[in-house]
Amino acid sequence: MNSDVIFLHAPSIYDFRNRVSFLGPISDVVPSTQVFDMYPLGFVSLSEYLSRNGYSTRIVNLAVKMLNNGDFDAEKFIRNIDPEVFCIDLHWLVHTQGSLEIARICKKYHPNTPVIFGGFTSTYFDKEILSKFEQVDFIIKGDSGELPLLRLLNILNKNKDNKKFEDIENLTWRDKNNRVKSNSITYVPESMDEFLHDPEFIIKSIIRSRDFEGHLPYKNWINIPIMAVLTSKGCLYNCITCGGSAYTYKNFYCRKKPAFMSPEKIIDYLSVIESYIKCPCFFINDIRMGGNKYWRGIFEGIERERIDLPVVFELFYPGERKFLEMMSHSCSRFDLEISPEDSSEIIRKSHGKSYSNISMEKTIKSALELGCDKFDVFFMIGLGKQRREDVYKTLRYMEHILNINPEKICPFISPYAPTIDPGSLAFEKPDKYGFIIKTRMISEQYELFQKPSWKYFFNYETEELRVDDIIDLTYESAIRLYEIKEKYNIIDSKTVSLRREQIEISRYVLNEIDEIITIKDENEMESKLNSLRDKISKVSESLLCSDNDLNWPRSDTKIRNVLLKVFGKLPKLL
Ligand code: SF4
Incomplete structure (x- = not known):
């Protein structure tokens, strides 16, 4: 059709x-x-x-x-x-x-x-x-x-x-x-409620097009379904590398303040999700940006409608006890995530986040006491002002965090890669924040993405870390984190050995590609690149964490059951 x-x-x-x-x-x-x-x-x-x-x-x-x-x-x-x-x-x-x-x-x-x-x-x-x-x-x-x-x-x-x-x-x-x-950007709606009037729309669209696969949000959704709930557009904060910051929204997308989806609308949406699939719902953006009345409205709605879905909330800064208590009271299963970026409060502050490690740890402990199933904590490599030794300190701090509760706390560390968002403070004022922007044109970036390895995709480096440093630290940190997880019996030694081997292959491939792209003869270059295919396929899966680390606890809903429900409701949907 x-x-x-x-x-x-x-x-x-x-x-x-x-x-x-x-x-x-x-x-x-x-x-x-x-x-x-x-x-x-x-x-x-x-x-x-x-x-x-x-x-x-x-x-x-x-x-x-x-x-x-x-x-x-x-x-x-x-x-x-x-x-x-x-x-x-x-x-x-x-x-x-x-x-x-x-x-x-x-x-x-x-x-x-x-x-x-x-x-x-x-x-x-x-x-x-x-x-x-x-x-x-x-x-x-x-x-x-x-x-x-x-x-x-x-x-x-x-x-x-x-x-x-x-x-x-x-x-x-x-x-x-x-x-x-x-033309000027003058259409900037103040509320998100005028959109998505029909929460069942996507189901109807699948039926009409007879194309389930084409509608899948991402490949692995079949195995790890997660529904995203976009609670707002815009942000109140200014994380330096973020293309969704208040600064970027105001200066490039003409949005002066965030627009929210009302609690009523969110609850309607959750009810529809629950009627088809009991998978985790990820609330995009910190719901506290809407104020006390807003987040209370969401929690009260979840309780009133007895919505029994695993929910995941983002914290842009540590959570007050009363907020966590109400979350725990209303949500039968909840997970949280926070992104302190670096263990150093000074680097964190220069990245636009002003909270202490103590306040974050207090939040983690309170949330776990109150029944949080999983707490993800994200750190980054490649921040402005961050040095190699800061990354090592962060790795030690990650162990400290993990030690609070190794079963429920999941620390991640990954590179800020491959690009800094255009329009972010780091992109617009790199000198001020310790960044060096290498490409400013999309045509240049297009050419970079034609290159044969991720090393060449980067549009930035920092005054302290070159691209090679960021890559090197990425692999070094991955190994160190696996060793820490082994120490806490989260993974076994076999997995650590396998990861070590994969990281060695990754380093080898990167070095080989560095050599190969200097070859003048195109056929020879192509043939040498082709000889790396097997090795590349061995390291194409996630190296920095496992799929399990990214999963949130969920019920056992099978996609087959979802489809049966859809077919059961066909007369209503069509
Ligand atoms: S990363 Fe920072 S600026 Fe960007 S959306 Fe999150 S809190 Fe806002």
Whole structure:
């Protein structure tokens, strides 16, 4: 069945199955695979909004289809569909190569079909993208594209002489003389409640398109289902490297304050999730940003509606006892996560977070006392002002944290890789925060992502740590953390040996690639890169942690049961 609008999510590197590319551990602490197969939540909201306004839509996670099926031919798939427009996300910089390549294929087979980009990276680089990449026709800027996209579709459907693109808020476009025009971002909704009116929309969309796989949020969702609840857009804080900070939102996406989804709406959404699947629900953003009344409203709603789902909350700073008590009182199972970044309070502060280790540890202990099932604590490598010895101190501190309760506390350490977000304070004022930005253009970044190893993807280094240092520390820290976990009987010695071996292979591959890319003869270079394929495949799984570390406790809901429930409700859904 053809749809008017097709939303395509590309793998971060389009031709990852054919080209030799050592993608490293850049996605190890998120549920996506190395090609960042998770599509943005905005796809669902945009798709639902357009459907409500008379357009047929379909979401296609090309990345998942390519990962699941070696024979899946993305190019052929695109050739055989025929929508009115293609919408492709380019939200985080890491998707630069994949999204632009997918757009190129769309244009190759459908030269007259508009290709529309959206997302933070598209917004930041809007003019450069339209100047240099002719496969992209329009960019919808800002954090909310629903209304501008609808208006654009309405205008595209009108007769040729009457297309007034200058009237569409948030739009970047080309005029008849091929000049790039950028309208202001004036559509910045103050509440998120006008979106996702129908929480069952995604189920209906799957049924209509008969494409379950294409709607999967990420490949491993089948085995580890997690539902995301986007509680707000925007942030009150300014973590230096974050492209979702208050500074970035204000200066680049024209949002002066966060917009929230109301507690009532969140509870409706949770109720629908619970009626299909009892999987963990991850609350994106710290719900305390909405104020006491807001988070109390969420907890009261969970209690009132007797929602019995495992829930996971992000803490942007340590939690007060009364907040944790109410969480514990309302939620039958809850997990928490916090990102102190470094054990040094000075480095943490220079990264935009001003809280002490004591207050964080107090929060962890209180939460565990109150029944928290799992507490994840995230540290990073590659922060401004952070030195090699600071990373070693952090590793010692991680052991100290783990020692509080080795069964329930899960510390992670990973590189800030491969890119600093454009628009973040670190990107805009690198000197002030100890960063060196190596590439400022998306066309340069596109070229970097064509390189054969993650070492060359970096768009930054710091005054204290070069890219080689960050990579070296990443592997060193991984081994050290495995040794700590072995000491606390969290993993066995066999696993540690296996990881050591994988890390040795990773280092070997990186060194080999450094040599190979100096070879002038392209055929020889290609053949030498190909000879590394087996080794690369041995280290393509998560190295910095195991899938289990990323799992949150959940009930035993099987996807089969979900499908049975969907079929049971078919008459209501259709
Ligand atoms: S990382 Fe910091 S700035 Fe970014 S969303 Fe989280 S709290 Fe806000």
